[in-house]
Amino acid sequence: MDISQVLFYALSAMALGSAIMVVISRNPVHSVLWLIITFFAISGHYILLNAQFLGIVNLIVYAGAIMVLFLFVIMLMNLNAETEPQKNKWLKLAGVVAGGCLLLVLVAALKQAEVKGKVAELGTGDIGLIKNLGNALFTDFVVPFEISSILFLSAMVGAVVIGKK
Amino acid sequence: MLIERYIYLAIALFCIGIVGVLARRNAIIIFMCIELMLNAVNLLLVAFSKMHHVAGVAKSASAGIDGQLFVFFIMVVAAAEVSVGLAIIVMMYRNTHSVDVNFLNRLKH
Known part of the structure; x- marks a missing residue:
């Protein structure tokens, strides 16, 4: 190891x-x-x-x-x-059981999936570096990038309007 | 590292977030558990992007980079969501003097 x-x-x-x-x-x-x-x-x-x-x-x-x-x-x-605030213990138990059921279903679904032998290599590759990410961000993804700035502006206005009352 | 291990880790983190949303009544804790679920998905996206990079590096040098850009945009949306969501929670605290989500049942009546 x-x-x-x-x-x-x-x-x-x-x-x-x-x-x-x-x-x-x-x-x-x-x-x-x-x-x-x-x-x-x-x-x-x-x-x-x-x-x-x-x-x-x-x-x-x-x-x-x-x-x-x-x-x-x-x-x-x-x-x-x-x-x-505390929920009563049966509701908490119901939440844990529901989450556990989701875990069970997802793990069982993963057993059927064809992911065997695929690897995500640790410590290699250069797609995560700023140079390559910036290149892709400002060529292929430039429209979503600009839209996200409008999203930020609207979130800022929304937070001020909600918080002001 | 095998991709399955990352999938198991992300599933576990996501389910812990689900349990937090279902079992807690404090609105802020529920909100934090939503952040936890977003982060589980982000981790999985980065792991998958590395997996596709290994598979497609022969065709193009930047194969799999989309996954990491999606994570970047998810972080942007999460930051906007947190600012508005916390403003709403502060608003709710001013009206009810509590962050208990059980007070928010007016649609039921």
Whole structure:
């Protein structure tokens, strides 16, 4: 087992463990902090796959900007473990069973799929580098790129209009 | 790394997100679980893009790059979604003084 496989399993365990902690921790601030750890693990996966641009963007946009926004809102509302609304335990159990059923169905469907022997190579290839991504972004994908700027503008206006009342 | 392992990892993360949406009542936690599901899909898209790169590199040097650009656009849409969604949650908190989604049942009556 070489170093990249060890890293893969370590990052996977980190992502899954902290994702479970997001769901089960009672304090919303702790949930946000666990989610940041999940995003760090996923960024590690991106870098392992040599998608360096996406790894860094994931850190800056998700772990940096979006999670800070969540923290701001939680602290603004002064939420903590005492004010946390709880479902009754049968509804929680029903949620876990429903999620487990989905997991079962997806894994069973994957058993039938023809993905045997296909590999995603770790640490090779240069499609994840900024140069190649930028080339494709500003030639083939330039119209969606411009449309996404309009989307941002409308999201900004929408957030201000909703928040102003 | 075999692609199946990435698929299993993404399925597990996605299902944890589903369980969070179904089992929690705090609107912010539900929103965070949606982010978790988006990230599971992003991870899978990057893994598939590397898989197609290996298969199609003989035809063109940038085979599979579309997958990574989709991830980029998903991140853009997620950022816009979070700004509007959190504004709505703040609005709901101002009206009901709670982030419990069970208060949002006016369509039922």
